[in-house]
Amino acid sequence: MSYIRAENISKQYGNGDATVMAIQDIDFTVESGEFVSIMGESGAGKSTLLSIVGAMNPPSSGKFVVDEIDVYHLGSEKRTDFRREFIGFVFQSFHLVPYLTVLENVMLPLTTVKATKKRKRTLAEEALDQVGLTGKEQRLPSQISGGEKERVAVARAIVNDPPVLLADEPTGNLDSKTTHEIMDLLQRLNQEGTTILMVTHSQDCAAYAERILRVSDGRLIEGEGLVEALCLDRKIPLTGAGGLMLRA
Amino acid sequence: MNLRDIAFKNLLRRKAKALFVLAGLAIGVSTVVALISFVDAMTENINHKLEKYGANILIVPKTENLSLTYGGLSLGGVSFEMQEIREQDLAKIQSIKNAANVAGLGPMVFGVVNVEGNRVLLAGVDFEANWILKPWWKIDGTIPGEKGLVLGSETAVVLGLNQGSPVTIRGRQLTVSGVLKPTGSQDDQLIFMPLKTAQAILNKEGLVSMAEVAALCKDCPIEAMVKQISDVVPGAKVMAIQQVVKGRMEALSQFKKFSYGVSIVVVLVGSLVVLVTMMGSVRERTEEIGIFRAIGFRKSHVFKIVLLEAGFISAAAGILGYLAGFVVAKGAIRLFSESGGASIQPSFELLGGSFVLAVLVGLMASVYPAYLASRMDPNQALNAI
Structure with a gap:
């Protein structure tokens, strides 16, 4: 069985005439250790899909399973525990806590974990080392660059070694050089065994993934909405003339 | 890094709001302390005078x-x-x-x-x-x-x-x-x-x-x-000899009741200041609380952070309120004591009472904001993107 399974998931907001179908009848699977990109226009439903995958937004119908756990059958607090143990989030706007240092921001997911202060600190320092931020532990978010903030966000997402990393436009606010650094970092984490689902507008970034799910008007397009909605070989151009080459 | 550290660091960041809550509570506590100290000192003084009246x-x-x-x-x-x-x-x-x-x-x-x-x-x-x-x-x-x-x-x-x-x-x-x-x-x-x-x-x-x-x-x-x-x-x-004792004691009793009434009103106003400020603080921190919830903080963890913040401020307000109330009562007793015979001494019981009162009022007024914070939907953090 696949590590992540979304079965016929729909999400609607509002009711009556004001009903909006954010996503509709979405099915896909992700294997453990895969790197999958989710692409689509603004308002297509990518972020809704990511929030459902992130165990934060119960679907209106359908089933979402991770590691044989029916996520939305868990109670609210159990689902919180699930998020802590299974999922690392990298948000587009970094969402670092401004009054905590870089090290403390990275330690946040460990706050409620039973471990000594020293152990938590060591784990956070290791995570910062992985993203290349050793030496900047005591700086505040306001004292580091955008690229460094994104690295801190990645370090925070991986500090408790979650099996799944969710990234929502992780390079949306970065220049191209930093974008590639961050994408290389995500690819490295994936190679080390982390399953990654990444929402992006950027085809260049999507090219780092092994597989792309394209969402349009709340549905997965191409591949009849099945798991392999859009699976591209890395050497084949994603788009037509002028399209970007997917990276190996 | 624990919940206490997060609460404390947030207070340091939002100094103005923290000081506002602190002032609201401290004023309430100091009023209570000043009135109680004043009434006690005056009672003592009148008792002393009554003894001089003899039989x-x-x-x-x-x-x-x-x-x-x-x-x-x-x-x-x-x-x-x-x-x-x-x-x-x-x-x-x-x-x-x-x-x-x-x-x-x-x-x-x-x-x-x-x-x-x-x-x-x-x-x-x-x-x-x-x-x-x-x-x-x-x-x-x-x-x-x-x-x-x-x-x-x-x-x-x-x-x-x-x-x-x-x-x-x-x-x-x-x-x-x-x-x-x-x-x-x-x-x-x-x-x-x-x-x-x-x-x-x-x-x-x-x-x-x-x-x-x-x-x-x-x-x-x-x-x-x-x-x-x-x-x-x-x-x-x-x-x-009723006239001597009753008259004085009744006047004092009336003043005591008035003091308690004023104290209750001031403490209520103080607790409203805490409630409104903490509500504002929680609303301002929607994104931050959403992030906490998204990365695995339980509702109870968020609840605790808000109450810890209120607890820190309230404890400080209890001590400061006692000191301010003591000083005010000292000043007032000089003005109102006719013969200057009345005096106020520091009281550890009153200090302890002020501390407990401030913490109780602060925590009780923060329960609802803490509840709202803990109920916040973590999805809001993503929606804010």
């Missing part, structure tokens, strides 16, 4: 007749058959429930004697007890021994006697040891001598005509003591 309970023999005197004016020709109280019955007063509150007990025996051709009222008193019962007494001379006596100021003039003058009363040779300075009371027209001597002269050994009691305490009503004394001295009528 406030009279024990007289029961009688079936009505008195025919008013304001010192006696409507002549009517004499009473004077009954007496047994001295040994008075000793039972030391066994009543509030015996510890009896500051002084002064038995007195009266009789009319002829001195130098004048009929004079002779009073036998316990001079030791009299210093408590009649602290305004001042004697030109010395306290009389077994064969001495003290003359009231008018008596000395009428009899033409001074300190050291020999006096013969019912065949006993006595000496004037002193003259009482004018008191403006009936005491000016009497002759005073030790109780035992007077009892012997008047042939009333073991008997007393009346007794005065100085009794006062903050927390026991004078009526209760009157009842207790009546129970142990059955042949006597026990009366409280």
Whole structure:
């Protein structure tokens, strides 16, 4: 069985005439250790899909399973525990806590974990080392660059070694050089065994993934909405003339 | 890094809001402390003054007749058959429930004697007890021994006697040891001598005509003591000098009630300040709380963070409020204490009470904001992107 399974998931907001179908009848699977990109226009439903995958937004119908756990059958607090143990989030706007240092921001997911202060600190320092931020532990978010903030966000997402990393436009606010650094970092984490689902507008970034799910008007397009909605070989151009080459 | 660190660091970041909550609570606590300290000091002061007023309970023999005197004016020709109280019955007063509150007990025996051709009222008193019962007494001379006596100021003039003058009363040779300075009371027209001597002269050994009691305490009503004394001295009528005690105590009691009312209002306003500010703070931190929830903080963790913040501020407000209230009460007591006799001392009980009050009010006012924060949907963090 696949590590992540979304079965016929729909999400609607509002009711009556004001009903909006954010996503509709979405099915896909992700294997453990895969790197999958989710692409689509603004308002297509990518972020809704990511929030459902992130165990934060119960679907209106359908089933979402991770590691044989029916996520939305868990109670609210159990689902919180699930998020802590299974999922690392990298948000587009970094969402670092401004009054905590870089090290403390990275330690946040460990706050409620039973471990000594020293152990938590060591784990956070290791995570910062992985993203290349050793030496900047005591700086505040306001004292580091955008690229460094994104690295801190990645370090925070991986500090408790979650099996799944969710990234929502992780390079949306970065220049191209930093974008590639961050994408290389995500690819490295994936190679080390982390399953990654990444929402992006950027085809260049999507090219780092092994597989792309394209969402349009709340549905997965191409591949009849099945798991392999859009699976591209890395050497084949994603788009037509002028399209970007997917990276190996 | 734990929840406490997060709460503390957030307070340091939002100094203005934290100070606003701190001020709101501290003002409430300081008002309560100032009022309680002030009322306590004034009560103490009034009690002290009342003690100076001397006796406030009279024990007289029961009688079936009505008195025919008013304001010192006696409507002549009517004499009473004077009954007496047994001295040994008075000793039972030391066994009543509030015996510890009896500051002084002064038995007195009266009789009319002829001195130098004048009929004079002779009073036998316990001079030791009299210093408590009649602290305004001042004697030109010395306290009389077994064969001495003290003359009231008018008596000395009428009899033409001074300190050291020999006096013969019912065949006993006595000496004037002193003259009482004018008191403006009936005491000016009497002759005073030790109780035992007077009892012997008047042939009333073991008997007393009346007794005065100085009794006062903050927390026991004078009526209760009157009842207790009546129970142990059955042949006597026990009366409280109500005007002195009741008037002052009632005024103080009214002020106390007013103080508590003001305190409650101020504390309520303080708790509203905390509630509104914490609500604002929680709303401002929607994104941050959403992130906490998204990365695995349970509702209870978020709830705790908000309450910890409130707890830190409240604890500080409790201590600062006590100190401010103490200073205010010190200032107020200087203004309001007529004779300057009242004073306020630091009280660890009040400090502890202020601390507990501030923390309780702060936490209770923060429960709802904490609840709202803990219920926040983590999805909001993503929606904010």
